[in-house]
Amino acid sequence: MGDNASTDGSVEFIQTSYPNIRVIQNDANYGFTGGYNRVLARVEADYYILLNSDVEVHPCWIEPVITLMESDPLIAVAAPKIKSYNQKNSFEHAGAAGGFIDSFGYPFCRGRIVNETEQDNGQYEQSGEIFWASGASMFIKKKYWDEAEGFDEQFFAHMEEIDLCWRLKNSGYKVMYCAQSEIFHLGGGTLTAENPFKTYLNFRNNLLLIKRTCRFGKDLL
Template identity: 30%
Template sequence: MKIDITIIIPIYKNEHVLNQCLNSLKKALLKSKLSVEYIFIVNDPAFKKTLYIFPKGANIIFNTENLGFAKGINSGAAHAGGNWLLLVNADTVFKPSSLAEVQPYLKSKSTAMIVPKLLNKDGSLQYNLIAEPTLCNLLIEQSYLYKLLPEIFRHPQSDKRLYKHSGEVNFASGCNVFINKKVFKDLGGFDERFFLYFEDTDFCHRLKKTSYKIIYNPGSVMVHLRHQSHGGNFPVDKYTNSLFLYLCKYHSRSYVKLYLIFLLLGQTARYFFLSVTGKLHAKNNDYLKGLFTIRKFLLS
């Protein structure tokens, strides 16, 4: 039987949300005419005890250590039989029509990536379109101009107008996206040097150099609980490591140094502002860890 979509779900300390994700997926499949297969990438050995929650016939790949998102997805894609890949974060709840809404795009020969509309748990918009890390975008972000004047800067992390209509976009988060398997393999999949974060930005960067399109489709709606797929904490060190890797991959050493200087200044100013206003709280360690990591790369 022809398989339309291979659903790849990495598993790491997220068994508490996986059942809800799979149940919502089952309901969404009932409203579509899609044939699917499941591949689970288990990066947490302790998870073996809960085998019963996996759908019948699922391909389960157990790893003795956490391989990271990019390497995990690549290993799943190597076993995929579907024409498309759906990269699912386990902390996701699918709306009933989320899969049916993408069906027309799956037949497009010019589309390589379909990006759904993501909502937070409270129903508010989750900004899953992203801006490439450039000096220009950094200055807009660190100065908060993108939030103060969203109608002027049209930044994907603040301008809600960008999320109202379907159309071609340049960069998007890899969270719950559909990717054409052939294009994914032709481009070499995700760069496995990115353990977590920026593997999606890097893939979009490479995809932009081809004739294929990245399509945002707000008709396909999913609720993403955020950070529950890796234990509930934001790993700022991994984020900063991947940012540095991305910058080095596409820019000169002087460009990277300048970027890090502005980033360090902006984050330091934000740290002191949050400290003075009493809004730092639990983020204290995250900010300090981020500042020390940026400083480490700046001095390297």
């Protein structure tokens, strides 16, 4: 478990209640981007699984994603189906059934457009290539994380996963959606939708995303 210098007693709780879990602690809050970069620099594994603290998982959710990623050496990143913790049959805002981006640089997902989310009625049961995977639950091969040098810390939080996926796609790798795995995301556990800092990060980072990654618009879908 990675901790970004939290002060809510969560580290002490984990250490007391689950002593077999290794906790890697940062000395300061480096944001989503810097926090992961520093934690994963201390982890040796073939795959990294990035998972938010406000996510519920079930047994056997990992194996289908790894199996998919092992099927093609060009697959760098993959994500499960992301549904709502509070409404179990609905897709969740952060990722849903795989992320895409339109010709204006606006990110969207299958199962969610703007603030509207769909019910999961089996309409996205086919795994396949997507444009970006949500950082709420992202699988990435370590060698590609290292090649991309992780997250761009300019983003601090929000859209950093789109930037990472875009850079990897520009290098010829694939980002996939795995329909056979699902998780349940509460959302807003760190920054609520009403938080002005969240609004600032979303607008600023969308502009930064396009400036940093787009090759004269040719990469936009």
